[in-house]
Amino acid sequence: MCDRATISGRFEEMAGRDPAKTAVADEQGSLTYDEVRRASADIASALREVAAATDRLVAVRAGRTRFAPVALLGVLRSGRGYVPIDPEHPTERRLFVRDDCGARLVVTDAALEADEVPLGKAGRFTVAARPPARGDLCWPVSPETAYVIHTSGSTGTPKGCVVRHAQVTALLDACGQVLDLRPADVWAVSHSFSFDFSVWELWGALTTGGTALIVPRSAGTDPAALVALLDAAGVTVLSQTPSIFGFLAKEVLRSGHPLPRLRYVVLGGEAIRPEDLAGWFDAGAAPHVRIVNMYGITETTVHVTWTLLDAGAVRAARADRTPVGVPLPHLAVSLRDAAGREVADGEAGEIWVSGSGVSDGYLGRPELTRERFVVDAATGVRHYRSGDWAVRDGAGRLHYIGRTDDQVKIRGHRIELREIEAALLSLSGVRQAACSVRLNRAGQKVLSAHVVLREPDAPAPATVRAHLRALLPPYMVPHRLVRVSALPVNANGKLDRAALATTPALDWPTAG
Structure with a gap:
């Protein structure tokens, strides 16, 4: 009997039902459920041969092909949790996540990597070992851990969030209650495996008997190619950040290329863009589609709330308030003031999340875990304090407002501005740095960095960009660099981010 309490157990159940069905596909080919089961069993066996009892986590560095899910599943089937590392990220970041x-x-x-030693092979994958780091560090995690995904950190370094199988299966069960997910569905896996949106895309498909289509990175930047791929593959479930969906919607409208088999578009990661959705509804390009907006957090296992968006809801949406609906069945959301007291409907409050999706916390960061994962003294219920603000209307629906700190979201990625600033300050010619978000001509959010340089060692813009690209993933590299004589401060002497946009720029080429 399959263990439905685990991701791998649910996959086994689907593989047993229809072993010849396509499980995973990419532009070069496909793998059946039985082929994925056999290949992942080989990886699990190879890991068991070399693993020690303390090896609770395994780093997975796999390209965007149909074979990547095999590696992730192989780790889970070995009884360990996976830590996804994007091979296209800079070397320093890849090594940090692996060692952290x-x-x-x-x-x-x-x-x-230069310090890794091969231990064995399993199909196209190598099982390797790295030398001890941080005094042979081995953080204790639950044997039920499914994965650790790193998010941007305010201290300048990423932090790993520990998620167990039960938290993922609770998410999948809850989404199955509110969405009509079918074994015939073809799910687009559009996001990096190091981004938690991929957890929903990949395991949503493989634990319901669907097909996971690995979307190549090139299609993510080419709307015409993405539309053609979605149509050719018969994608029925598509998850996108609103900004990327905006490009897709405009291409569908421009080309007149319909997507009649699309059943769900799941939006998440940032505020919706009503104008993009209004145009989509007016065109009727996907007559059978249901648009679902979901608010979610890595620390509470991908999705927290959901709401269906129709043309009326989109036109009624306020620019400063994104409708995010109601909590999924396995979670509860309360809105609190700075003292932790619940606020009345119509009043803004911080989103606190409780329920079976709340993760174990941050790997090796007990103080930060205690700060963000709190127990209500009155009820004994454990909550995650999100740092996001929302209001609840009289019908009980939540509307997202924004952040309480310096964290921002760009194309769905949570980014701590201070992590980018720390990377800038690590360059010897940079004396001060501050980042902000602005809108480009297309109305999309982009990162802007203002820097005060040290003379006479001031680096050229190209040097600054190369330095950032060596430390940060592409989505965290600022689109615009501005040289200023001083950073603006408020009356208390603190950085005034709002004034960055109007701070006079010094003569310094910004193209690098």
Whole structure:
């Protein structure tokens, strides 16, 4: 009997029902459920041969192909949790995530890092070991841990969030209650495996008997190619950040290329853009589609709330308030003031989330875990304090307002501005740095960095960009660099981010 309490157990159940069905596909080919089961069993066996009892986490560095899910599933089937590392991220970031999680073992189809030693092979994947780091660090995690995904950190370094199988299966069960998910569905897996949206896309498909289509990174920047791929593959479930969906919607309208098989578009990660959705509804390009807006957090296992968006809801949406609906069945949301007291309907409050999706906390960061994962003294219920603000209307529906701190979202990625600033300050010629978000001509959010340079060692813009690209993933590299004589401050002497946009720029080429 399959263990439905685990992701891998649910996959086994689907593989047993229809082993010959396509489980995963990419532009070069496909794998059946039985082929994925066999290949992942080989990886699990290879890991068991070399793993010690303390090897609770395994780093997975796999490219965007149909074989990547095999590696992730192989780690889960070995009884361990996976730590996804995007091979296209800069070397320093790849090594940081690998070493920060304390993983001694690595499964990869990419080149080994300079300090990794191969231990064995399993199909196209190499099982390797890295040397001890941080005094042979090995963070204690539950044996039920499914994965650790790193998010941007306010201290300048990413932090790993620990999620168990039960938290993922609770998400999948809850979404199954509010959405009509079918074994015939073809799910687009559009996001990096190091971004938690992929957890929903990949395991949503493979635990319901669907097909996971791995979307190549090139299609993510080419709306015409993405539309053609969605149509050719018969995608029925598509998850997108609103900004990327905006490009897709405009391409569908421009080309007149309909997507009649599309059943769900799941939006998440940032505020919706009503104008993009209004145009989509007016065109009727996907006559059978239901638009679902979901608010979610890595720390509470991907999705927290949901709401269906129709043309009327989109036109009624306020620019400063994104409708995010009601909590999924396995979660509860309360809105609190700075003292932790619940606020009345219509009043803004911080989103506190409780329920079976709330994760275990941050790997190796007990103080930060205690700060953000709090227990209500009156009820004994454990909550995650999101730092996001919302209001609840009289009908009980939530509307997202914004952040309480310096965290922003760009294309769905949570970004701590201070992490980018720390990367800028690590360059010797930079004396001060501050980042902000602005809108480009297309109305899309982009990052802007203002820097005060040290003379006479002031680096050129190209040097600054190269330095950032070596430290940060592409979505965290500022679109615009501005040189200023001083950063603006308020009456209390603190950085005034709002004034950055009007701070006079010094003569310094911004194209690098």
